[in-house]
Amino acid sequence: MWQFFHKLGSPRWFYGIANRFMPWLLVMGLVLTLAGIVWGLAFAPQDYLQGNSYRIIFIHVPSAFLAQSIYVMMASAALVTLVWHMKLADVFVKAVAPVGAVLTFLALFTGSVWGKPTWGTWWIWDARLTSMLILLFLYFGVIALGSAISDAKSSARAVAVLVLVGVVNIPIIKYSVEWWNTLHQPATFKLTEKPTMPAEMWVPLLLVVLGLYLLFGWLAFYRMQTEILDRERRTQWVKALNKPQGAA
């Protein structure tokens, strides 16, 4: 167990493992996502209230879902960084923070596009949109702090502290924004909380969510590999990678 844990900390070992997993993640992710999206956009039944415009949930919900869980993953990795000083954990945080920010932005953008036909306006200070906006701020903070500190190790650890502080705050922020929202605009039209969503709608949604998770896994591995190569560029094994196959 401990040996495995130790190995997991080795960037070189991870680099090789990632190479083995990445094609699978990419192919499965693409298949699931495409299947889900095609099914959802072309074959799923229309919504009886919103017509076709609801179909944006096949992008909106998965990206919002993933955006939030990426932050939680980052927080777990941050804990590992601070407690066990594992290099891979901070490589992970650094590699996925921009991905999380992009997905949060995508969720906000699709939410706002969805808002136009449903609410008649591009932006509404709805509780969920607002907390996603704050999540985006948190992501920006993490990225900004990470790039402001030049020393790789301190940068990683400072970011880890910030991510953990953020993750303690996320439930508080979410709760207070919901409370604030009910205080200011009672009874908004809730979109996704329809328990009677037919299976033809939620199955493709589930497919997209799963597919996007796998694609995220692929992207995370890819970005981590890049980051590892940059950090370890002076080591023998990275130099060996650069040599043409025959020469080695």
Next chain:
Amino acid sequence: MNVKVRPAITLAERTVSVPSAMIAVLRRDLQVSFRQSQDIFNPLLFFVMVVALFPLGVSPEVEFLRQAGSGILWVAALLATLLALDHLYRHDFDDGTLEQMMLQPQPLFLLVLAKTLAHWLVTGLPLVLLAPVLGVMVHLDGNSIGILCLTLLIGTPVLSLIGSIGAALTLGVRAGGILLSLLVIPLYIPVLIFGTGTVMAAAEGAPVGAYLALMGAFLALALTLAPFASAAALKISLSSS
């Protein structure tokens, strides 16, 4: 430099008690602040000016001000706190005092707590004391002003405590002031929401006990967690300098 006060060299068993070390930190920081009184007055002036911008920039009508007043005051107080935060560790970092504090045998998070308290006493507390005057200027009624001051009294220490984490994290960064704001503002949102929400509830005649209790919970949470995070952040920042 041959002086007789030098005691014998032994492994030190004695130690200064934690409370008295904390008091020493508090006392030194207050002394420094009072000698540099701009550090106290500038955030206050900023607070007043930001509040004055709203009637000028939005509307001086009594109705609007009465409705938005608590929010304006809270936002202005939040910005003023933010402005003063960068000083919390910056001077100490530059002149080496921070290093010496980290090398004190007492637990660092308690010394950090003392520093944050000193900072709140000179930047947060004056805002609370000035708030009634500004409350009158934005036409809040007496009851609302009372509640507003109470929420500020509970809320501004939370702002200082959370802010101290950000200040510690951005210590080694050049032009850390703006970065500090970016990091800290999202974390301030719950305090802001409940601060203004409490006053609005009071204006509508609703009971505010539960809201105040929640803000008290924020304060308790910040008091217990923030000093640890700040201490960890300070160690990281000093380690890279």
Next chain:
Amino acid sequence: MCPALMPGSFCRPFGQCPSAERYGALMSEPLLQAVDLHCERDDRLLFQGLDIAIVPGTITRVEGPNGSGKTTLLRILAGLHDGYSGDILWRTQRRARCREEFLRNLLYIGHRPGVKSLLTPLENLRALMAGRQRHPDKNLRAALDGSGLGGFHDVPCQNLSAGQQRRVALARLLISDEPLWILDEAFTAIDFQGVGRLEQLLAQRVVNGGAVVLTTHHPLALSGMQRLQLGQAA
């Protein structure tokens, strides 16, 4: 009271109180040890495989050209910098496990002396000592006098020269009973006479059984000084 019962003394083997013979043994065992120290900064190797033992009654001078990592090494030894690999032991215990005891026995004066320019020398010295040891003002004033600041006790430090400000920090040496001193460029901005008196202070310190680790660009005339040369790693 047996110190083993006091908080913070738990890194000593259980049940052992520092008796006279224990103290005697202490004189020869290293206070601070660094084992296989390795440090890189900004992609540059500063040192590797460095073993250091700081024994009571010795002065260790860390030497090397600018940028060779002298300050970093001293900060690592003082526990201010943790960007290193290797072990640091305080009296044969891992330092991380006896932080409090280690810090109680360490006096560190860095590049930045920790003197607040708005406070007077007396207030500064009082604040610097407050976390470590209680001293009546009489002792603090005597230390300031001894450090060459007679007559300036109550002048705000911003009105003093750079050398005088450094002397405020150095006054701590006169009332310190910490066995380990780590002094980073302590002689900067100190005049010729002051340096001479500091040398005397250090020499006497060593005779009394203290341990000193320092860096300085001044030529020091101290007998029995160990040299630690950095800057050959790369």
